Structures are given as C-alpha cells and as structure tokens.
Amino acid sequence: MKTKKISHVGIAVKSLEAALPLYRDVLGMEFEGTEEVAEQKVRVAFFISGESRIELLEATSDDSPVAKFIEKNGEGVHHLAYEVDDLSAAIAALQGQGVRLIDTEPRRGAHGTSIAFLHPKATGGVLTELCQPGKH
Numbered sequence: 780m781k782t783k784k785i786s787h788v789g790i791a792v793k794s795l796e797a798a799l800p801l802y803r804d805v806l807g808m809e810f811e812g813t814e815e816v817a818e819q820k821v822r823v824a825f826f827i828s829g830e831s832r833i834e835l836l837e838a839t840s841d842d843s844p845v846a847k848f849i850e851k852n853g854e855g856v857h858h859l860a861y862e863v864d865d866l867s868a869a870i871a872a873l874q875g876q877g878v879r880l881i882d883t884e885p886r887r888g889a890h891g892t893s894i895a896f897l898h899p900k901a902t903g904g905v906l907t908e909l910c911q912p913g914k915h
C-alpha cells in the first residue's frame with residue numbers, strides 16, 4: 780500500500796458554527812461548505828489548505844465517535860486522513876500485514892469519498908483514515 784498526500788486533518792469541535800470564524804476569518808482559509816455524514820454520526824465543514832483540507836467535525840448524536848472523543852479529551856485534533864488510489868487494495872494490504880483496522884470494508888465519507896479507519900492502537904495513538912476520492 781502507498782499513501783499519497785494528506786487528504787485532510789480532522790478536528791473535533793462542539794459546534795461548527797462557533798468554530799467557523801477562526802478558520803475562515805482569522806486563519807483566512809477558503810470555506811468549502813458543510814455536509815452531514817449520517818453513517819459516521821457527524822456534520823463536517825471543510826476548509827482548503829493547499830492540496831489538503833481541514834475537516835471540522837461536529838457530533839450529530841450522543842453516541843457519535845466525535846461526542847465520545849470530546850467528552851474524554853475536549854475539542855482538538857481527532858484524526859489524520861491520507862489519500863489512496865485504491866482503498867480496497869489498501870485494506871487488503873493492511874490486513875495482509877496484520878494491521879488492526881476499524882473498517883475492513885470501504886465506508887461512505889464526505890463528498891462522495893470512500894473511507895476506512897485504522898485503529899489508533901495500531902498507529903501510535905493517531906487515529907488514521909484512508910480516503911479514496913469520488914468512489915462512493
């Protein structure tokens with residue numbers, strides 16, 4: 780498996796609306812819009828940063844991974860996402876290397892991507908997402 784660029788950095792926030800001015804008006808980043816990703820129980824907002832993005836994540840329910848994360852750690856960096864060309868092949872390669880995965884099948888991510896998470900216990904405490912654009 781070979782990762783390409785950093786697709787995005789996911790940041791857990793309590794409220795997208797409250798966090799938006801920092802990224803758009805203080806840091807001066809281009810705001811791409813918001814989207815709900817029901818399967819992940821999040822609402823996300825994207826900002827463009829060069830060839831990568833910042834993904835703000837707001838929980839849409841109490842049992843959302845993001846709600847649990849904020850309860851435990853407060854707001855902050857939640858995950859790193861790398862782009863891959865072929866997510867199914869990447870998952871198979873990781874399984875072949877015995878890497879602990881959260882998702883053994885591609886799931887639907889934001890703006891039509893296919894995504895899969897590696898377990899933070901397998902990645903030195905960094906929740907890691909693989910992301911294939913325009914697949915789902």
Ligand SMILES: C[C@@H](C(=O)O)C(=O)SCCNC(=O)CCNC(=O)[C@H](O)C(C)(C)COP(=O)(O)OP(=O)(O)OC[C@H]1O[C@@H](n2cnc3c(N)ncnc32)[C@H](O)[C@@H]1OP(=O)(O)O
Nearest residue numbers: 789816819844848857858881888889894896899904905906
């Ligand atoms: C929209 C989409 C997209 O980009 O397109 C997204 O990004 S969706 C983004 C939101 N979706 C996700 O995050 C889906 C993948 N995440 C998950 O399945 C879950 O959050 C897990 C990572 C498996 C953790 O859930 P679990 O119920 O096990 O919670 P837990 O608090 O008991 O955590 C188990 C251990 O993992 C650690 N842990 C939990 N979340 C972590 C995180 N974000 N980064 C690093 N470590 C983390 C905890 O501290 C704990 O370690 P200790 O045992 O040492 O205390």
Ligand SMILES: [Co+2]
Nearest residue numbers: 789834860908
């Ligand atoms: Co993400």
